Amino acid sequence: MPSKLDQGSARGRATTGEAKAAYLTRIREAALRQFAESGYDGTSMRDIGSLVGVHAGSLYVHIKSKEDLLYQIVGGIADSGEVALRQVEAADVGAVDKLRMLARIHLRWAIANPDAAKVFEREWMRLNGAQLAEVQDKRRQWADAVERIIQSGIDEGTFREMDVALAALAFRSVLNANYTCDGDPDVDGAALADEFVGFLFNGWVAPGNR
Incomplete structure (x- = not known):
């Protein structure tokens, strides 16, 4: 049976771990804000440290670079998007839905x-080496899944024959036109999504489905 001293040490380690995780979250949030405002190249570690309230050198205790x-x-954004994408692909509905x-x-x-949204679309290519390759692969997986959905729509006769890769690119481009909303609380995401995909579907649907 653990002694009170052991239990106290375990609680202390847990508290320390939670504090470190919370501090790292603060650093990430500050970096995200600064990357979105100034771009990756226009952001310095000093800028991030200033938002966190520490000297730039102190950040390296928690991050590599x-x-x-x-x-x-x-x-992290790509991983979350992949989870959502798999759920959509598994849904028992047609391509349009x-x-x-x-x-x-x-x-x-x-x-x-x-x-x-801004950082994910605009700054990912600032990565290098294995990290860049990993993010590129995740983005490619997303595009491949969209292509599969569009192809299924063609196969089921909902969409006309078309260049699937180009259609997937158009779909992604339409979605990424959301920067004009810029966090506007009055914008209904579902309604906007329906409006956007409606523009595309008008050109995609097979003649018999018009």
Whole structure:
């Protein structure tokens, strides 16, 4: 049976771990805000430290580099998007409904998290080496899944024959036109998603489904 001293030590370690995690979250949030405002190249560790309230050198106790911060932010967003995408792909609905679901999820998130949306779309290519390759692979997986959904719509006769890769690119481009919303609380993400995909579907639907 653990002694009171052992129990106290365990609680102390847990508290310390929680404090470190909370502090790292503060650093990431500060970096995200600064990356969105000034861009990755225009952001210094001093800028991030100023937002956190510490000297830049103190940040390196918790992170490896500014690039590692960007990787943590972008990689985390990509992982969350992958989970949502798998849920959409597994849904027992047709291609149109799957794309509408995906658009709603993405736009609701982007409107609620404008800084994250900007950094994810604009700054990921500042990564290098293995980190860049990993993020590129995750983005490619997302695009491949959208292509599969569009192809299923063609196969089921809902969409006309078309260049699937180009259609997937158009879908992503339409979704990423959300920057004009920039966190506006009055914007309805679901309604906006339906409007956006409606523009695309008008050109995609097979003649017999018009």
